[in-house]
Amino acid sequence: MKKILLSLFVILPFLGFSQSFQVNLQGQKQTAMGGTGTGYAQDEAAVFFNPGAVSLLEGNGVMGGIHALYLRSAFQQAGSGVNEYNKDRIATPFQAYAVYGAPASKLKFGLGIYTPFGGAMHWDENWSGKFTVTSLDLQAIYIQPTLSYKLTDEIGVGAGLVYALGKVDLQRAIPINQSNGESSTAQLKGTSKDFGFNAGVYFKDVSGLSIGLTYRSKVNAHVKDGDANFNVPEVLQSGFPTKFNATLPLPATTSIGFGYQATDNTVFALDVNWVSWHAYKALAFDYDNNATIEDTNSPRNYKDAGTVRFGVQNQYSPKLALRAGIGYALTPVKEGYVTPEVPDANRLLLSAGVGYRATENLNIDFSFLYENIKARTETNLETNLSGTFKTVVYIPGLSISYKF
Amino acid sequence: MKLNNTFRSLAAVAVLASFAACKPHIKEATPNSGTADFSRYIAIGNSLTSGYADGGLYLEGQKNSYPEMLAAQMKVEGGAEFYTPFFDEAQANGSGYLQLTGFSATGSPILTPVTSNLAITGTLPNGTPSYTKFTGAEINNYGVPGIKLKHVTTAGYGFANGYFGRFLPGSPDPASMTNYLDFVTAKPFTFFSLWLGNNDILLYASHGAVVVGDDSPTDKAVFGALYNQVVNRLTANGAKGVVATIPDVLSTPYFTTVTLAALQAAVAGRDLYIQTGAGATRKATADDRFILPLSSANVIGKPNAAGFPYGLHPLNPIASSFVLDDVEQAQVNDYVTSYNTIIKAAAASKGLAVFDANQTLKEFATEKVINGIKVSSAYIKGNLFSLDGIHLTPMGYAITANGFIQAINQTYGSNLSIVNVANFRSVKFPAGAAVPQ
Numbered sequence A: 001m002k003k004i005l006l007s008l009f010v011i012l013p014f015l016g017f018s019q020s021f022q023v024n025l026q027g028q029k030q031t032a033m034g035g036t037g038t039g040y041a042q043d044e045a046a047v048f049f050n051p052g053a054v055s056l057l058e059g060n061g062v063m064g065g066i067h068a069l070y071l072r073s074a075f076q077q078a079g080s081g082v083n084e085y086n087k088d089r090i091a092t093p094f095q096a097y098a099v100y101g102a103p104a105s106k107l108k109f110g111l112g113i114y115t116p117f118g119g120a121m122h123w124d125e126n127w128s129g130k131f132t133v134t135s136l137d138l139q140a141i142y143i144q145p146t147l148s149y150k151l152t153d154e155i156g157v158g159a160g161l162v163y164a165l166g167k168v169d170l171q172r173a174i175p176i177n178q179s180n181g182e183s184s185t186a187q188l189k190g191t192s193k194d195f196g197f198n199a200g201v202y203f204k205d206v207s208g209l210s211i212g213l214t215y216r217s218k219v220n221a222h223v224k225d226g227d228a229n230f231n232v233p234e235v236l237q238s239g240f241p242t243k244f245n246a247t248l249p250l251p252a253t254t255s256i257g258f259g260y261q262a263t264d265n266t267v268f269a270l271d272v273n274w275v276s277w278h279a280y281k282a283l284a285f286d287y288d289n290n291a292t293i294e295d296t297n298s299p300r301n302y303k304d305a306g307t308v309r310f311g312v313q314n315q316y317s318p319k320l321a322l323r324a325g326i327g328y329a330l331t332p333v334k335e336g337y338v339t340p341e342v343p344d345a346n347r348l349l350l351s352a353g354v355g356y357r358a359t360e361n362l363n364i365d366f367s368f369l370y371e372n373i374k375a376r377t378e379t380n381l382e383t384n385l386s387g388t389f390k391t392v393v394y395i396p397g398l399s400i401s402y403k404f
Numbered sequence B: 001m002k003l004n005n006t007f008r009s010l011a012a013v014a015v016l017a018s019f020a021a022c023k024p025h026i027k028e029a030t031p032n033s034g035t036a037d038f039s040r041y042i043a044i045g046n047s048l049t050s051g052y053a054d055g056g057l058y059l060e061g062q063k064n065s066y067p068e069m070l071a072a073q074m075k076v077e078g079g080a081e082f083y084t085p086f087f088d089e090a091q092a093n094g095s096g097y098l099q100l101t102g103f104s105a106t107g108s109p110i111l112t113p114v115t116s117n118l119a120i121t122g123t124l125p126n127g128t129p130s131y132t133k134f135t136g137a138e139i140n141n142y143g144v145p146g147i148k149l150k151h152v153t154t155a156g157y158g159f160a161n162g163y164f165g166r167f168l169p170g171s172p173d174p175a176s177m178t179n180y181l182d183f184v185t186a187k188p189f190t191f192f193s194l195w196l197g198n199n200d201i202l203l204y205a206s207h208g209a210v211v212v213g214d215d216s217p218t219d220k221a222v223f224g225a226l227y228n229q230v231v232n233r234l235t236a237n238g239a240k241g242v243v244a245t246i247p248d249v250l251s252t253p254y255f256t257t258v259t260l261a262a263l264q265a266a267v268a269g270r271d272l273y274i275q276t277g278a279g280a281t282r283k284a285t286a287d288d289r290f291i292l293p294l295s296s297a298n299v300i301g302k303p304n305a306a307g308f309p310y311g312l313h314p315l316n317p318i319a320s321s322f323v324l325d326d327v328e329q330a331q332v333n334d335y336v337t338s339y340n341t342i343i344k345a346a347a348a349s350k351g352l353a354v355f356d357a358n359q360t361l362k363e364f365a366t367e368k369v370i371n372g373i374k375v376s377s378a379y380i381k382g383n384l385f386s387l388d389g390i391h392l393t394p395m396g397y398a399i400t401a402n403g404f405i406q407a408i409n410q411t412y413g414s415n416l417s418i419v420n421v422a423n424f425r426s427v428k429f430p431a432g433a434a435v436p437q
Helices: A002-008 A028-032 B002-020 B059-063 B066-076 B180-184 B199-206 B220-235 B260-265 B293-297 B326-350 B357-365 B394-412
Strands: A061-067 A069-077 A083-085 A094-100 A107-122 A135-150 A155-177 A183-204 A209-216 A219-231 A243-250 A253-261 A266-275 A282-287 A296-299 A305-317 A320-329 A347-357 A362-379 A386-403 B041-045 B098-103 B109-113 B120-123 B129-131 B191-195 B240-244 B273-275 B281-283 B353-355 B368-370 B373-375
Touching: A028 A305, A028 A320, A028 A347, A028 A362, A028 A386, A061 A362, A107 A155, A135 A183, A135 A219, A155 A219, A155 A243, A183 A243, B041 B066, B066 B191, B066 B394, B180 B220, B191 B220, B199 B326, B220 B240, B220 B326, B240 B326, B240 B394, B326 B353, B353 B394, B357 B394, B373 B394
Parallel strands: B041 B191, B191 B240, B240 B353
Antiparallel strands: A061 A094, A061 A386, A069 A083, A069 A386, A094 A107, A107 A135, A135 A155, A155 A183, A183 A209, A183 A219, A209 A253, A219 A243, A243 A282, A253 A266, A266 A305, A282 A296, A305 A320, A320 A347, A347 A362, A362 A386, B098 B109, B120 B129, B273 B281, B368 B373
């Protein structure tokens, strides 16, 4: 198990998002059930979904999982009849959790490592929007030690400290031509280390009803002294920056969820998430040398946006659980602000999965999530890039958990 | 664990199968040429049509002409092969052109002429160069740098303009005397673009509104008669086409880069004096337009025989050939406006599409953002104009091509795709460090 967990740390940058650059892939069972999990806790992923529920989990356990996220975007420039596509990439958001508490204790400890934000969008180096962006790799890994306390047999509360490690690599072409006629390029690359928290309360009664409420705080990812690599003609090089500072807000999420054990074998779950995207006002880069280019401040002006998720689980046999879910996420991106690095729009989520209990202690879960992001036609107010974006995402996933 | 493996393989198969067919779908255009027929497109025009840039006609410019771009889009909708009379690779630098090789200590661009691999073969009677004959059987791009509307019916024009002469046989072949209009209409065509008339006023303006050779502005009535004659001839066999208006000459960097303020900055703010078109001498104002060559002529402050510094004293003013005063500017603008009225009326009479190049290029007087690119008519950094300050960069020609495409689609109901402006370069910067000056 240790080996699996370790191997997860060396995984390449992942891509994808469930609402703008938020990634909602923190547990296979939950993903298979439409991304619900705030109000119905059933495994160690509760460290992420609801720290309050951790103390009510039965026994101790560890789990690790990974998704293969495949995102395809198409763009058709206004006035052109031809589609351009982003490059094929498979990205791998992951999650790992451990929950431990003494059998008689009301207190449980949890540790979660997961990737709640990210993106990896790669367009062709010569695509029509290359002067707006050619690629974005964004990765946030949250490490969350958690304490959860069982107030009564029905109510648990919990909170975790989030240590957020961020990594960004943004590239675009610059309309200054080299002697061979090729465009110049800019790469902005940096890392961040910041703190946040995740807190929740969970209620579960004997009738089969459960309710959860959670708040995951905003994390302001500060990139300090990031590398600004401007590949420009040598005669101009001295006027260009080499370092930059930037802050990217990773917004707060408030969730309420309900679970209902309808029969011995069937559970329904409903989640509503509210993401405080209004924090993302601008993508701004503060350069150390403004002789040739000014600091950039690209307005984003996101608005808060919600997601509704519904999931169902059927324990088909003692060894086999079947899951399905559906969700709808509203986009935080207002009209005129759609950008090719995150061509967001309202999206439909459809999911399914199976859980297999291999032994008393060993569980294997599979999930598959399909996201259909609505086509969106508009002109960006900053770059005047005008056209239609359409994106679909396919995300199979697998996790293994071991209870002890 | 056996089941686990099965699941894993099943999942892998499912993933691969679905990924193969999972491209997002945006409806792509079905080629449609509308009421136009693009099966043989010919381009008629001057330097702007030939792909002239950086003060010369050379192979890279020819490849990035707007007719080449239009033809590439037409090909999708049934257009045939399109032939530009390219210079050979061995003579790829054609007439020669200007290259940006560095910046002076004060930040002025240093331009160096390219003189190798030229296609120049000699000198014509009027002193202009002749070029290696084009021997290809087919021509679609008839762009001839320097040609005016008033030249199109001139017999023997090939002996006055080497760019046209290279299409024709040499003397004594009688075909060498063919005029431009007869030459371009000799083979049947179904679609044409017509962008003539710029040089009828531009060449006069570019000499500071001083007449050099036959560069006096073409009489408006002559222009009107000739333009209608050309349009009638081109549409005589039912061909459809697009015409373009004459750009606003005075908004090009050739006339906007060297400002009074810039000149004064170099002489500690002293007053400058100019000779007006009427022959008077007066103090220069911020409204006077100095031409780009003044910046490299290196004449300001040079004393004349009487010891008066050039431009800085009323007794040694800046020559009229370097400046357009207010009267001259009004005269140039009046010709451009009149010519454009003629062009639009002629097009309307035949139901032709009109690309208003004058309007389109004028919009770049203030910076516009196109797909994240800041484009303006500023010299070098504006991306639109090449190093000569009059002709366009490949990116500028791509913007022009899109203007033509939109006009064609609008008039004929075709759906030619616009070209990807981001794929075309603007001014090339030198390799290596700055050249000290």
